[in-house]
Amino acid sequence: NAGVTQTPKFQVLKTGQSMTLQCAQDMNHNSMYWYRQDPGMGLRLIYYSASEGTTDKGEVPNGYNVSRLNKREFSLRLESAAPSQTSVYFCASSEDGGARQPQHFGDGTRLSIL
Amino acid sequence: AQSVSQHNHHVILSEAASLELGCNYSYGGTVNLFWYVQYPGQHLQLLLKYFSGDPLVKGIKGFEAEFIKSKFSFNLRKPSVQWSDTAEYFCAAKVTGGFKTIFGAGTRLFVKA
Numbered sequence: 001n002a003g004v005t006q007t008p009k010f011q012v013l014k015t016g017q018s019m020t021l022q023c024a025q026d027m028n029h030n031s032m033y034w035y036r037q038d039p040g041m042g043l044r045l046i047y048y049s050a051s052e053g054t055t056d057k058g059e060v061p062n063g064y065n066v067s068r069l070n071k072r073e074f075s076l077r078l079e080s081a082a083p084s085q086t087s088v089y090f091c092a093s094s095e096d097g098g099a100r101q102p103q104h105f106g107d108g109t110r111l112s113i114l
Numbered sequence: 115a116q117s118v119s120q121h122n123h124h125v126i127l128s129e130a131a132s133l134e135l136g137c138n139y140s141y142g143g144t145v146n147l148f149w150y151v152q153y154p155g156q157h158l159q160l161l162l163k164y165f166s167g168d169p170l171v172k173g174i175k176g177f178e179a180e181f182i183k184s185k186f187s188f189n190l191r192k193p194s195v196q197w198s199d200t201a202e203y204f205c206a207a208k209v210t211g212g213f214k215t216i217f218g219a220g221t222r223l224f225v226k227a
Contacts, residue, residue, distance in 0.1 A: 003157075031213065040123070042204055042217040043158075050213055058214055090158065101148060101208055101215045105158040 002026050006091050006106035013081045013113050021076040021109050023091030031094045032074035033102050034058075034066060036087040043090065049074050050100075081113045116141050118207050120218035127195050128226045135190040135221050137205030144210040147188040149179055150217075153201045161203070164188065165210070175199070197227045 007022045025032065030051045035043040035058075045058030049068040063085060065077045078085055089109045092102030121136035139145060149161040162173025169181040179190045188205060205218040 033213075033215075035217075040219055042118075042120075042219040043206075045214055045216070048213050056213070059216065092158075100211070100213050101146065101160075101163070101206070102158075103160055107157065 004091055004093055004104050004106035006089075006109050008109060009107060010110045011112070013078075013111065015082060015113060017081050019078050019081060019111075021078075021089055021091075021111075022073070023075060023106060024073045025091075025093040025104065026072065027093060027095065027104065028071065029093035029095050029104070030071070031100060032068065033092040033094075034064075034074070034076045035090045035092065035102070036060065036085075037090060037108070038087050046076065046089075078111075083113045085111065086113045087111060116207070116209075116214075116216050118205055118216050118218040120203075120205050120221050122221050123219065124222045124224070126224045126226065129197055130194050131225075133190070133192040133195045133199070133223070135203055135205075135223070137188045137190065137218060138186050139188065139205075139207040140186065141207060141209060145207050146210055147179070147181060148206040148215070149173065149177070149188075149190050150204040150206060151201050152204070152220075158204070161190075195223075195225050197225050199223060200225045 004025045033048045034046040047066040049055045052071045091106045094103045117140045119138045147164040151161045152158045164171045172178045208215040
């Protein structure tokens with residue numbers, strides 16, 4: 001009953017370093033999402049993938065790239081990390097049937113950029 | 115721009131008190147509305163959702179929310195809170211048929227035993 005699995009759980013980077021956050025779901029869901037959570041700002045959508053092979057920008061895509069290589073996995077990449085990207089990152093998925101809102105969330109990745 | 119506003123950032127209640135958390139949205143067109151909850155140390159989970167029909171929606175654990183279109187509101191209510199309701203609550207919205215779910219800033223609820 002893994003659900004949505006994110007790795008790593010914690011990471012500290014230096015400004016300018018690159019990093020890929022991994023996300024995998026075992027529920028055969030079509031749609032997957034990446035959010036960041038910052039104090040006082042709730043969750044903000046970075047990118048989403050409606051289905052395998054497609055990705056679209058959310059509210060705050062600048063500084064990020066994503067890859068949906070297969071149905072299970074949706075990764076988020078920071079090419080050149082900046083302190084403003086210090087946040088908690090959540091991956092989520094949703095089942096088919098037109099729901100199209102995040103239903104199952106991972107544990108989150110706490111990322112600090114120094 | 116589309117947005118979701120939650121009125122209170124922190125709420126403290128005693129057990130058995132009634133709860134109402136405010137949520138307003140700013141969207142054009144038909145919207146779907148949600149409340150999510152994040153208990154300490156747990157995943158975010160969906161509490162309830164409104165797509166269409168009866169504007170009074172019932173969710174898990176005795177929560178309900180009322181969609182009032184004229185007020186652009188979707189307030190969350192519970193008649194009698196328990197200590198176990200201590201959590202952070204997020205209101206969210208999206209355009210019907212869309213994928214971009216927008217979240218409010220969240221309300222931290224602390225229930226005193």
